[in-house]
Amino acid sequence: MIDLYAASTPNGRKATIMLEETGLPYRLHKLELSAGDQRRPEFLRINPNGKIPVIVDHDAGLTIAESGAILSHLAEKSGKLLSSEPAQRIAALQWLFFQVGGLGPMAGQYNHFRRHRPRIDYAFNRYRDEVLRLCAVMDGALARSDFIAGAYSIADIALSPWMRALKRWDISFADYRNVTRWFESLTRREAVIWGFAALETDREDNMTDETHGAAKKTAPSAAPLNSGPTKRRAQKIAAAGGLLGAIAASSCCVVPLVLVSLGASGAWIGSLTVLEPYKPVFIGVALVFIAAGFWRVYFRKAEQPCEDGTLCARPDSARLTKAALWISAILVLLAATTDYWAPLFY
Ligand SMILES: N[C@@H](CCC(=O)N[C@@H](CS)C(=O)NCC(=O)O)C(=O)O
Numbered sequence: 151m152i153d154l155y156a157a158s159t160p161n162g163r164k165a166t167i168m169l170e171e172t173g174l175p176y177r178l179h180k181l182e183l184s185a186g187d188q189r190r191p192e193f194l195r196i197n198p199n200g201k202i203p204v205i206v207d208h209d210a211g212l213t214i215a216e217s218g219a220i221l222s223h224l225a226e227k228s229g230k231l232l233s234s235e236p237a238q239r240i241a242a243l244q245w246l247f248f249q250v251g252g253l254g255p256m257a258g259q260y261n262h263f264r265r266h267r268p269r270i271d272y273a274f275n276r277y278r279d280e281v282l283r284l285c286a287v288m289d290g291a292l293a294r295s296d297f298i299a300g301a302y303s304i305a306d307i308a309l310s311p312w313m314r315a316l317k318r319w320d321i322s323f324a325d326y327r328n329v330t331r332w333f334e335s336l337t338r339r340e341a342v343i344w345g346f347a348a349l350e351t352d353r354e355d356n357m358t359d360e361t362h363g364a365a366k367k368t369a370p371s372a373a374p375l376n377s378g379p380t381k382r383r384a385q386k387i388a389a390a391g392g393l394l395g396a397i398a399a400s401s402c403c404v405v406p407l408v409l410v411s412l413g414a415s416g417a418w419i420g421s422l423t424v425l426e427p428y429k430p431v432f433i434g435v436a437l438v439f440i441a442a443g444f445w446r447v448y449f450r451k452a453e454q455p456c457e458d459g460t461l462c463a464r465p466d467s468a469r470l471t472k473a474a475l476w477i478s479a480i481l482v483l484l485a486a487t488t489d490y491w492a493p494l495f496y
Contacts, residue, residue: 152176153206155196158349161254163311164217165203167345171307172228176205178348218250221304231304238300244304245291245298249312253291257312261319274381281316285326292328296335311338314346325361384491388484392436395478412439433486440479447471 154169154176156162169176181202188200197204197215204215204438210227214220222243225232233239254326260277263270291298299305313333317323323330336342412435441490 151208153179153208154203155179155181155193156203156349157181157188159183159202160257160311160315161201161217162203162349163314163345164308165205165220166348167307167342168221168224168231168304169308170341170344170348171339172224172230174224174228180349216250217308217374218246221246221308225304231302231307233301233303238303242303242305245303246308248287249305249308252290253281253284253312256284257316257319260321261315264319278321281321284314285321285323285329289326289328292332297332306332306336310342313347377486384484384488388481388488391481392478392485395474395476395481410438431481436482437479437486440475440482441496443475444479447475 152169152174154165156165156178157180166178171305181193183202187193188202194200196206196213199215203213203217203220204213205220205223207223207227210223212223214223222232232242260274260281263273263277266273288298297303297306298309312334313323313329315336317333323333333489337346
């Protein structure tokens with residue numbers, strides 16, 4: 151098990167994307183940088199540098215700070231995303247260092263001076279121009295291959311959250327067609343979507359190396375658990391179970407079948423990656439439909455289509471419908487509560 155300490159920033163997202171890509175089980179502890187969580191003694195004991203991301207790999211007995219080191223360690227541990235072939239490996243490491251030593255710090259400074267008031271033109275232009283120059287370097291490399299270092303690697307993972315941040319920080323990629331193509335292909339990857347979603351917040355990307363001065367003294371933020379891949383699997387299993395319940399109901403009456411199917415599909419849709427933020431809405435709709443199914447079967451018995459014989463496939467179909475309803479209700483509830491029970495399966 152890996153504990154990840156991260157915040158809603160590009161460096162934090164490198165770690166969530168990597169953990170999602172590798173499928174290694176992890177718990178996410180979100181820090182609120184604007185509240186100064188990174189300066190609290192309990193966090194400084196983990197990383198005296200007071201920066202996220204940090205992982206604690208309990209199996210290996212290691213605590214690791216610095217996103218480049220974290221990505222390298224997770225690549226070694228999982229055997230993924232860092233080739234053992236010397237030329238490919240060094241190419242990936244070269245672009246990883248390009249990000250941690252070049253693009254990341256320059257983009258951080260650019261964002262700092264972009265928001266600084268009064269505007270300091272010299273500093274703003276200096277960092278914006280350097281960021282644009284680095285984007286042009288990437289564009290040249292991406293003209294020769296689909297990914298920054300040939301095959302998809304930890305270098306792409308390190309760069310992608312920064313490119314997303316730059317887009318949000320008014321940097322246009324219109325002149326960088328290869329960067330645009332590469333970025334769009336990355337953002338279609340399930341693990342990247344989940345890696346971003348894990349650290350989504352209303353106050354996107356506002357924290358950089360330079361923002362700690364603004365830290366407020368407030369109560370420590372809670373450290374919610376996120377089971378990453380385990381949770382994702384659990385959600386899908388639970389929602390798929392809901393669909394199975396609906397299929398069972400298909401042996402019977404049309405109305406309960408439709409209601410249960412809609413409910414179960416709602417749970418399933420809510421568990422899909424891109425719709426994860428809207429999951430409560432889908433689960434809510436699912437439960438309403440399932441409740442309607444219960445009402446139909448238990449309280450409007452006289453009108454049950456099962457009993458008129460025409461729509462029933464088997465004589466015991468009413469029992470089947472009831473069973474299917476209960477299965478669906480339980481499984482949709484499980485889908486709704488994965489945050490609470492998925493960690494039990496670590
Ligand atoms: N070189 C470090 C940089 C880490 C870093 O700057 N993290 C920022 C968030 S993106 C941070 O923790 N800032 C909080 C602070 O400076 O107080 C890495 O690559 O991990």
